[in-house]
Each structure stands twice: as structure tokens, then as C-alpha cells.
Amino acid sequence: MNNNILEKVTAVFTKILEHDNFELSESTTTHDVDGWESSTHMMIITEIEDEFNIEFELDELWSMKNIGDLVSCIQNKIE
């Protein structure tokens, strides 16, 4: 997993969720992070789009299962 992207993603999570009681890894899902649910997820996604200057397609959004999927999707877009 691209650590550079992961670092930026972690910063976005901390900013939106306003806490850092988590460590993101490839297999992290919504179950593992306090406050990561429907409403905050969409805020995180929009913030990531701004941060990396990318735009996700809807089917990309609902196919992501964990942080690993999110990071590789970002990587594909910025390459």
C-alpha cells in the first residue's frame, strides 16, 4: 500500500472525525474506527477528492470494502 497516500488519508480521517484513536491499515473497515459511518463517510470521501484533486465514480464508491481499496483507487486516479 502506498504510504504517502495512506498518510494523507489518515490526516483526512483525523480532520473529519476529530480524533486519532485509530490506525489505518489495508484491512481497516468502518467497524474498526469510531465515528466512521454513513454520514461521516461521505464527508471523508469529499475531503479526499479535494485533497487529491480527483473525483470518484459512484460504482467505485460502493465497491470499496476497506482502506486498502480506497488507497489503491486513489493511486489509480493520480497516476
Place this chain on the structure above:
Amino acid sequence: MTILEQIVSSIKDNANNAFCIEDTLYTYKEFAICVSKIQRAIQKHINITDLNVGLIANNDLETYASIIALWLEGKAYVPLNPETPKNRNLNVIKQSDIHTIIDSSENTDYEQFLLINSKKLIGNDDTLTISNYSEDNLAYIFFTSGTTGNPKGVQITHKNLNYFMQAFEDLKYPIESSDRCLQMFDLTFDLSVVSYLAPLLKGACIYTLGSNNIKYLEVLKVMTRHRLTFSLMVPSVLHSLRPYFSKIHFENLKYSMFCGEALHLDITEAWSKCVPNAIIANVYGPTECTIYCTNYTYNPNGFNKSHNGILSIGKEMTTTETIIVDFENNPLPNNHLGELCLSGPQLTRGYWKNDDINKKAFFNVTINNEQKRFYKTGDLCKKDTEGDITYLGRIDFQAKVQGYRVELSEIEFHVKKILSELNVVAIIFENKIGNNEIALAIESPKFKTKKFLDELRTILPDYMIPSKIAFFLKLPLNVNGKINRNEMIKIIKEKYE
């Protein structure tokens, strides 16, 4: 015809699909077989006097079939969400005198009760018979947040449901057998009932949500992939999806209904572009008056009634009567602000075994020489001369989170038990995308909250867990020395907006 007779006749000899669950289609014949084998298991294992049955609310054919099977046997279901902390479910089980639980899970958490594992039953028979029916039989008991730390059970009879379905028909948002309908609700939430029942009665197909953790994305996925034609959602879905509206184009959608929370006019306008062929409706109602009981049809090309940017909840439906009352329960004339009260055959007979709350929540009024029983909704409303009702807020500390009713004092009760010496206040606030969130103000120097939140999660369901925590060395007080909630909401909003 009663709804139960309609269900039996709609299921029988129907070649359509009944359900689409996790991308698998199930025909009405498969559904009938499933109902039939569960019905036989109920006859065999559950005592005839045992009327309330716990139902583990899984997302599968067996769980939906269990509801119908219980109704055919004259029994009520009490839904239990498998994700809800077990102690809370045990509280519900105890309160509603449940001895038997129907569970389709591979491993059950409820061995201490008489269990029917609905996945393990066998049979090929698809005949369904109504073996026990009275309109006074309970169809379900749904538990909602209670102010004293205990959830309270709303009992709904078949009579209530029959009248609700009649009022739904009268709305003229017809479902046809070819329709594909969304069922996005947890089965412990009563909006799920209309979401499966209305399509079942017409032989249409019900699409449930898959297990994706981000629920609102799952709504989008199911709506897009299966080109759904009928949907009922909570407005929170729209707030979350708003950044993606430009990519949403649901041409097949004929009816797009909203319920459970305030619907804002601006987001409705934006949404109407995503659903160009749909009629948008805002319906309103507490569980106590069976699902919903007022309706406002959105006008996409002109004026809409609204207050503070919130769309009107419209007029009473055909089987409900609405009045606005003052502090002493006296009916008020039009255009006066007061508490909305509801009456009619959709109204519950009361909370399950809870006389104290029943005395407070219901009262009688004589109108035109006729005595009528009304339910006090706690919603502050105004009715105009045309009968359209505008919602202005709550008279108490009940809040809505993702459409769920939350009594803030119930959260405070449990938090105080964990943080024994501390002063705490739960507050509802609107976050920057327009969804409600719960903040918890704690009077204490800052401490790590993870352990405390983990403990709270073993007591309360997810939607009742505060998403923001603010520490105050001294909670703000008003001139009377009481905690100043408005000041606190202001401080928290400034922090999070």
C-alpha cells in the same frame, strides 16, 4: 379484505419475484414455501397462548417469511436487531413476555429461550392458511427510546395496519405488480413495515440493502443497479449523497417518498432533478399512529409550503384526525402554534404494559359531541386554513438521528451510570451536511473517551452513541441555574460547523 387475506391471495400462484436480497432473486412461490414451513414450525413448537415472538432481524428471506407466518398464526413479532447490544435486546424480550425466538442466524445468542432456527426447516408445501385471526390481534410491538433509560413498546394491531393500508391506498401513489420497491430500513424501525408490506400486497418485488457498511451508498447501489421504481427513504440519505447528485439520474423512479425527519426544501429541489419522472412526497407520523398519517406532495414546478426551509408535512391522511392543542390539551384554531395530536383507527391502543406513560401520552377530547382519544406527539406544529401542517420543532428533548427516535435523557441516564460523578448533557446538533448528530457535553477536565465509549456501545444501539464529545470545566447555566442547552448547542455548533 383484511391485509392478511390480501397477502395470502397475492402470494398464491404469483409468478413474480417477491424479494431481491444480496443480489439473489426469490419468487413468490419460494417465499410461500418458506412462509409455510415456518408456519408449521410455529404450530408445532409455540404454545397457542404465547402471543409475542422475538424475531432476530436478519436480512434474509426466512426473516421476512417469519413475519407473515406469525401473522397467519395470530401472533405478533417483536424485532430484535442482532447488532444491538444483547442486554438491550434482553430488556425488550423481558418487557414483552417473550418465550420464543425465531432466529435464522447460524449461531444464536439466545440459547436460553425456545428457539426456532428458520434456516434449518425443510418442506415443499406452498399452501398458506390463516389459522387464527382477529383484528385485535397484535401484528407487532416496536420498541423506541424511552426517557427513563428503558425502551418503550408500541403495540400495533391488525386493525391499525388495515386502516393504515387503506389510507395508503387513498394517497393514490399506487404500486403495481411490476414495480421494484426499496426496503432500506432496519426491521426494528416501523418504516420497514410499509416498505415490505405495500409491495407484498400488490405482488411487486422488494429490494433490501446488502451488508455494505456504508448504508447510504448501498441505497444508491441498489437503486441504480435494479432501476427501482418506488422508494421510501429518510432525508439523511439525501444529505449524505448530495455531493453526488450530479451523477444520479433515476429515470425509472415513479414515487420518491420521505419520512422520519424534517425534509428541507432546498435539497428536495436538488433531488427532484435526479428523479425527473417521480412524484416526491413528504409523509409524517410517529410509530404510535402506525407508520405515517400525514402527507404532502411536493410541487416540482411552483410554490411549496415550508417554514424555515422545512417542507410542510401536509394534510392528515384519510383515517387520521389531527388537532393542535395548547398546554392544557385544549384544541386551538388554525394558524396557532401548539402540540400536534393524532386520533383515529391507526392509533395504537397504548404502550405495552406501561400505564404511567399511557396516562401522559393519551387524552380524550369531545369534538362535536363525540369523545375521541388523542395521542400527544410532542411535535410543535401549526395548521393552516387548508389543513396543511408545518413542523416547527419539539416540545421536549426527543431527537431524530438517521430517522430513529432518540430520547436525549436516555443517553444521559446511561452515560451518568458509567461516569458516576460527572455532570453530562446530551445535545442534538445539525452537522455541516445537514444531518443530525449527538454531542455529549461532559463537565470535567479532558480525558480519553475510548474506554467509556466502548462501554456505552455495550448498552446502546449505534445511532444513540454520541459522535462528538465536548469537555466543559463548568457547564453553562441560565439565569435560573439550569443547564443552558441553547448556549451549549451554540458552542458545539461553532466548533463543528
